[in-house]
Amino acid sequence: MANDHDTSDLGQAIQDVTERASLLVREEIELAKTEVMEKVTKLIKGAVVGIVAGIFAVFGLIYLLHALAWLLWDLLGNTHNFWLGFLIVAVALFLLGGLAGFVAARLVKRGAPPTPQMAIEEGKLIKETVTSAHPAEVQGPRDVTVTREEVRS
Numbered sequence: 001m002a003n004d005h006d007t008s009d010l011g012q013a014i015q016d017v018t019e020r021a022s023l024l025v026r027e028e029i030e031l032a033k034t035e036v037m038e039k040v041t042k043l044i045k046g047a048v049v050g051i052v053a054g055i056f057a058v059f060g061l062i063y064l065l066h067a068l069a070w071l072l073w074d075l076l077g078n079t080h081n082f083w084l085g086f087l088i089v090a091v092a093l094f095l096l097g098g099l100a101g102f103v104a105a106r107l108v109k110r111g112a113p114p115t116p117q118m119a120i121e122e123g124k125l126i127k128e129t130v131t132s133a134h135p136a137e138v139q140g141p142r143d144v145t146v147t148r149e150e151v152r153s
Helices: 001-076 085-112 117-131 148-152
Strands: none
Touching: 001 085, 001 117
């Protein structure tokens, strides 16, 4: 009779380990998805700001060329300085384009490459824990408490 009790305890322990491993795998997949989505979002934001920077640069070029045309017209004999307004607008657009390009470069650099680093580190810790005699220690702050009810739900 004691043998049956030991077998049921062993079966329960195996079931608990299986459920916790399944929960762990699901949480790691969710962590990886979240990390990749966060990095992809940063890349998209950087691309949008980069497109805006390009648009400012194109409009700045248009105004600069327009100002150059007015300057040439003025140098050919007209005394009115209409080209200064176009030149000031062109410089302002180039400055905005440069600022937007700088922000875009920072956003793209921060988001690339979109790899789930936290999930990879957690996977390495799990592998080390499973394969070694001494369990691995968590590197960062982790406050994860799993109760038996949470595992079953």
